[in-house]
Amino acid sequence: MTNADRPGRGAAAWAGVAAALLGVGAGELAAALFAPASRPLAVVGAAVIDLAPTWAKDLAIAWFGTADKVALLVLIGLAVAGIAALAGIAQRARPPWGAAVLAGLGLVGAVAATTRANAGLLSPVPSAIAAVVAAVAVRLLLRPRAGAAAPGLTRRGFLVASVAAAVVGAAAAGFSTVRQATVRSIQAIRDAVTLPNAARTATIPPTAELGVPGLASVVTPNADFYRIDTALVVPEIDPAQWRLRIHGLVEQEIVLGWDELLALPMRESAITLACVSNYVGGDLVGNAVWLGHPIRELLARARPRAGADMVLSTSQDGFTAGTPLEALTDDRDALLAIGMNGEPLPLEHGFPVRMVVPGLYGYVSATKWVVDLEVTRFDRARAYWTGRGWSERGPIKLQSRIDVPRQGDVAAGPLRVAGVAWHPHTGVAAVQVQVDDGPWREADLARAISDDTWVQWTVTVDARPGEHTIRCRAVSADGEVQTAATAPPAPDGATGRHAVRVSAR
Ligand SMILES: Nc1nc2c(c(=O)[nH]1)N[C@H]1C(S)=C(S)[C@@H](COP(=O)(O)O)O[C@H]1N2
Ligand SMILES: [Mo]
Numbered sequence: 001m002t003n004a005d006r007p008g009r010g011a012a013a014w015a016g017v018a019a020a021l022l023g024v025g026a027g028e029l030a031a032a033l034f035a036p037a038s039r040p041l042a043v044v045g046a047a048v049i050d051l052a053p054t055w056a057k058d059l060a061i062a063w064f065g066t067a068d069k070v071a072l073l074v075l076i077g078l079a080v081a082g083i084a085a086l087a088g089i090a091q092r093a094r095p096p097w098g099a100a101v102l103a104g105l106g107l108v109g110a111v112a113a114t115t116r117a118n119a120g121l122l123s124p125v126p127s128a129i130a131a132v133v134a135a136v137a138v139r140l141l142l143r144p145r146a147g148a149a150a151p152g153l154t155r156r157g158f159l160v161a162s163v164a165a166a167v168v169g170a171a172a173a174g175f176s177t178v179r180q181a182t183v184r185s186i187q188a189i190r191d192a193v194t195l196p197n198a199a200r201t202a203t204i205p206p207t208a209e210l211g212v213p214g215l216a217s218v219v220t221p222n223a224d225f226y227r228i229d230t231a232l233v234v235p236e237i238d239p240a241q242w243r244l245r246i247h248g249l250v251e252q253e254i255v256l257g258w259d260e261l262l263a264l265p266m267r268e269s270a271i272t273l274a275c276v277s278n279y280v281g282g283d284l285v286g287n288a289v290w291l292g293h294p295i296r297e298l299l300a301r302a303r304p305r306a307g308a309d310m311v312l313s314t315s316q317d318g319f320t321a322g323t324p325l326e327a328l329t330d331d332r333d334a335l336l337a338i339g340m341n342g343e344p345l346p347l348e349h350g351f352p353v354r355m356v357v358p359g360l361y362g363y364v365s366a367t368k369w370v371v372d373l374e375v376t377r378f379d380r381a382r383a384y385w386t387g388r389g390w391s392e393r394g395p396i397k398l399q400s401r402i403d404v405p406r407q408g409d410v411a412a413g414p415l416r417v418a419g420v421a422w423h424p425h426t427g428v429a430a431v432q433v434q435v436d437d438g439p440w441r442e443a444d445l446a447r448a449i450s451d452d453t454w455v456q457w458t459v460t461v462d463a464r465p466g467e468h469t470i471r472c473r474a475v476s477a478d479g480e481v482q483t484a485a486t487a488p489p490a491p492d493g494a495t496g497r498h499a500v501r502v503s504a505r
Contacts, residue, residue, distance in 0.1 A: 007142065007158055009089055015141040015158070016088020016098060017081050018166040023106060023134025024080070025172030031126040032176035034232055036183065037116065038123045039176065040109040040130045041080070045072050047112035080105060084134070091142045098142070099135040106131020137165055186236040190351050193239070193344040195266075195291055202268040202289050207447040210456045212418040214404040218449065218456055219270065220286035222341050227348050228275050228284060228362065230384070235316045235369045239352040244336070248312075248374035251303035258352060261338065264293045269333040269358075270449045272424045274396045276361040276385075277489045281401055281498040285422065287453050290356045291339030295328045295373075298336065304329070304375045312381045313355055314372040322383035323357060323365045324393065325375065332358045332425055333452065336370070358452035359425025361493060364394035391492035398423040398482045400431055400457075400474040402500045412465045412504040417443070418458035419472055419498075427451035427477035433459050434471045443472070451477065463504035471499045 007015060027040040037043075049057070049072070064071040083105060091098020109127030113119060141162055143152040153161060209218045239258040246254040268291050275284035299311075304325060311323045328334045334357040338345060345351040350368025357365035363385040374381070378392055386392050400421035421428045427448065432440040443459035461470070473482040486496035 007092065007155075009092065011158065011162075012088040012092035012098075012142060013085035014088065015162050016084040016086065016091065016102070016138055018162040018169070019088070019134045019137035019141060020080055020084035020102060020105070021169030021173075022137045022165040023102065023130040023132075023169070025169030025176075026133040027106070027109070027126040027130030028176035029172040030129045032179045035113075035120070035122045035126055036180065036233060038113045038119075038126050039180070040106070040113075040127045041073055041076050043113040043116060043123075043127065044109050045069070045076055047115055048072065048076070050115070088138060088142065091138050095142065095144075096135075096139065099139045102134040102138055103131045106134060141165070183234075183236055186238060186351075187347060189238060190344050190347060193352075195339045195342075195344060196262050197266070198268040198291055199265040200267040202270050202449070204270065204289070204449055205447045208449050208456070210418065210446045210458055212404055212416065212456075212458055214406070215418045215456060215458075216283075216403055216420050218287060218446065218454075219341065220288055222288070222343060222346050222349070225286045225288060225340075225349065226275065226284045228277065229348075229368060230319055231317050231369075234347050236347070237316055237352055237369055237371075242352050242371070244353065244371060244373065246298060246302045246373045246375070248376045249305040249308040250299075250375050251305065252301060254298060254302050256298070261293060261336065261353065264297075266291055266293055266338075267333065267335070268339075269335060269356075270453045271333065271335075271356050271358045272396075272422050272452065272454045273356065273362055273366055274399075274422065274424070276363050276390065276394055276493050278399075278494065279489065280399065280486070280494050280496045281500075282494075285399075285401075285420075285454070287449075288340050289342065290335050290337040291342075292335030292337035292356065295334045295336050295355065295357075296330070298373075299325075299329055299375070302375065308375045308377060310376050310378045310381065312374040312376050312383060313367040313370050314374070315367050315369040316371050317369060319367065320383040321355075321362075321364050321367045322378065322381060322386055322392065323355075323360065324378075327357055327360060327365070334358065334365075359396055361394035361396055363390060364392075389491055394492060396422070396424050397493045397495060398426070398428075398474055398476045398480055399494075399498075400428075400472045400482060401498050402470060402472050404458075405470075405500065405502055407500055408502065410463055410502045410504050412463055414460050415463040415502075415504070416458060416460050417470055417472075418456065420454045420456055421445075421472075421474035422454035423474065423476045423480075424452050424454075426480075428455050428474050429477045429479075430475040431455075431457040431459075432473050432475070433461065434473075435461050435463070435468055440473070463502065465504050467501065467503050469499050469501050471497050473497050
């Protein structure tokens with residue numbers, strides 16, 4: 001190794017910083033592509049915020065005000081750069097210690113990512129990628145040039161490679177930041193939307209809410225509403241760019257923009273949405289007040305041709321649902337919805353426009369981020385889930401759930417049992433509750449908002465000391481009694497009766 005070709009300590013420090021930049025850039029890019037909540041620097045920042053004592057938070061706010069988060073990110077960036085410079089020096093003196101330190105930095109990010117509330121399987125991946133890229137880069141940049149067996153970099157090669165690494169890393173991080181900024185701006189556009197008034201508003205009778213602690217509220221707050229979709233990254237649609245095309249077996253094709261949609265008469269309707277994947281007793285079901293324009297009226301303008309029996313709806317990200325044409329043309333409130341509980345649709349619930357159809361599971365009807373309606377036939381088109389073995393038709397099955405008490409210990413004596421029951425677009429006539437093998441007792445029903453929504457129920461039973469199983473079953477407005485026969489969610493929705501085991505003492 002000639003002295004001329006061996007990077008000095010300063011150059012080694014720079015190599016560490018350049019390698020870290022490349023790593024952070026790679027991690028940022030990975031985050032932008034598939035884990036937007038797991039940007040390497042941001043997750044570390046979030047973990048620091050969680051771990052920081054109150055006085056430190058107060059101090060940060062006092063010093064930096066609303067820029068406290070930016071200040072924190074800058075601070076973390078500087079700390080990473082400082083450690084990376086030391087890692088470069090260490091790598092020059094005692095390889096592979098520098099690479100190990102950089103890999104360790106990435107690991108800190110990966111661990112921080114898994115501690116986030118919204119962490120998923122992919123959360124640690126961006127930081128892990130950053131760790132590997134930075135460690136490999138610092139090794140390559142500072143590989144000794146000893147002997148011909150392992151040709152390291154020439155002085156010029158080192159300069160070019162290190163600057164390239166830094167520039168590529170910074171560009172990737174910049175791209176990711178710009179992308180995040182668009183997400184933020186769609187969020188800001190969404191927050192700024194003023195919903196039009198409804199020509200017909202929904203009324204929630206006060207007696208629809210029993211107010212039992214622990215019982216799901218009759219209208220599910222947006223933040224608590226279950227979310228199910230195939231979108232790895234939530235689609236970002238600027239309403240100004242949004243178009244809905246209605247075509248296929250129609251006399252008149254229609255293309256609708258956001259402003260045109262907002263100018264149409266809107267109605268508000270409380271509708272319970274349920275997921276076909278919900279297990280008996282599960283929480284993939286919720287009730288919201290939706291604001292939208294009836295799809296029926298748009299289809300009346302398009303005039304479906306004879307023989308059509310399905311509408312294939314497509315979302316911006318390619319998900320499709322096949323809805324029976326009849327459910328979209330009969331008198332139910334099948335809506336092209338823009339509002340959820342008095343707000344514009346949250347991004348993850350379909351902003352700017354989604355479908356909501358009373359009585360049908362979400363996978364055949366509730367397309368979020370909807371951009372296309374093709375009037376067609378069931379024997380001609382397949383939708384996303386029906387092509388994967390789920391039933392072509394998806395009416396929501398009669399179901400009921402016990403919310404109170406939860407499994408576990410209860411006080412012996414009078415025991416309040418409460419829950420929800422649903423059979424959207426048919427309605428619930430009664431709910432009955434059974435303790436062990438005792439008689440079925442009628443529960444009191446809250447006032448139903450409509451046949452399209454779930455209804456709360458409650459009953460007080462006597463819990464003698466010991467172990468008990470409490471079961472519920474609903475009776476539908478058309479006389480159907482909720483079956484005891486158990487079936488799994490696939491292919492057309494779970495059946496069976498929810499049971500809760502309690503121990504009274
Ligand atoms: N674009 C799109 N829309 C979709 C889905 C999806 O994967 N992509 N999933 C459907 C399913 S299976 C259900 S149960 C509902 C859930 O709606 P929510 O997430 O607003 O509760 O959305 C439906 N609409
Ligand atoms: Mo679903």
